[in-house]
Amino acid sequence: MTLHVPVLLDRVMELLAPAATGERPVFVDATLGLGGHTEAMLERFGDVVVLGIDRDPEAIARSAERLERFGDRVVFANRVYDQIGDVVAEAGFGSVSGVLFDLGVSSLQLDVLGRGFAYSQDAPLDMRMNPTVGNSAADVLNTYSEQDLARVLWEFGEERFAKRIAHAVVAQRDRQPFTTSARLVELIRDNIPAPARRTGGNPAKRTFQALRMEVNDELGAWRRALPAALDATAVGGRVVVLAYHSLEDRFAKRTFAAATTSKAPRDLPVVPAELAPKFRLVTRGAEQATPAEVAENPRAKSVRLRAIERIAA
Structure with a gap:
């Protein structure tokens, strides 16, 4: 490295x-x-x-x-x-x-594929700085209430579309739990208006930051x-x-x-x-x-x- x-x-x-x-x-x-x-x-x-x-x-x-x-x-x-x-x-x-x-x-943490910190690569949704302790990002996505998930995305990621993303996550996880980053990135892109997707870099950045901060307190x-x-x-x-x-x-x-x-x-x-x-x-x-x-x-x-x-x- x-x-x-x-x-x-x-x-x-x-x-x-x-x-x-x-x-x-x-x-x-x-x-x-x-x-x-x-x-x-x-x-x-x-x-x-x-x-x-x-x-x-x-x-x-x-x-x-x-x-x-x-x-x-x-x-x-x-x-x-x-x-x-x-x-x-x-x-x-x-x-x-x-x-x-x-x-x-x-x-x-960003460079090791299996850690799940980077939204630019498909990897398991882990994001734990110590991968042996606590809940992973997948656990947060699959178990938090829609309200709590929206709060995390807004508070830690300053994500304007936090409620929309949280609603979509809860709707999709009922059919299939979230396990990898690529699916989450796709969901975020689909639930952010096109004009917002064209500015400010990768639209998944704020959600990934928020999940990381929540997972690691x-x-x-x-x-x-x-x-x-x-x-x-x-x-x-x-x-x-x-x-x-x-x-x-x-x-x-x-x-x-x-x-x-x-x-x-x-x-x-x-x-x-x-x-x-x-x-x-x-x-x-x-x-x-x-x-x-x-x-x-x-x-x-x-x-x-x-x-x-x-x-x-």
Whole structure:
């Protein structure tokens, strides 16, 4: 498999560099994937130790092979990233100097045909990031009520025709359960008006995204993971987030805003330490990829990057 270049790699390393100080600083790559970001951390920051977290056992195996030359400078954890606090503690550390989240689906999951993440290929409708745990996308399609299915498509996929697609799925599954992606793609095309099919890329994109996020509880895990990452970060440490979905980016924005805002009344002349913000924003708003990077790496088109630094215990 060709190893892809991670989105905004140089900018991510630039943001993490000030935290790579002291004796053997510890970073967490909370979305290890194929190990591209972790490899860059280990190469550029000579003393850093990286805890690589991924719920996908295959990602762990491939990254372990790729990063074998770094020995004990990298520790692997086959967990969901909302367990970051446990991973850090079990590795024997009280806190970390940096945390990176590169959210969404990895290139490994998209490129492996049998995983069912890609709407451009016919494959079993699985979409589980850990294929040994939980319900598959087929289970969702074949068991959810029409109302719940429409809610998933609208909330996670922002699909304008969510109700129409959900109604068609329920009608068809009574005759034959859904098992493969090609049939679902065909149903979506048949139930979206022709003008809508001609714009915005493949009309199945939003439905597949929604199913993936539901199957893996991505938003729920994210809402637990980011506060846990802030809690695990030492003074001077940084948390960097690459988000590709508006709901994920919105939560990062709100969480960072709360962490960087004083809790003291505005007219208080002296702010007690316990009411002062413990973090400061490193980025102004959300940074985006340049047109040149998007041309080279289309996945970067929707990325929103935010970073924060702990300034007080």
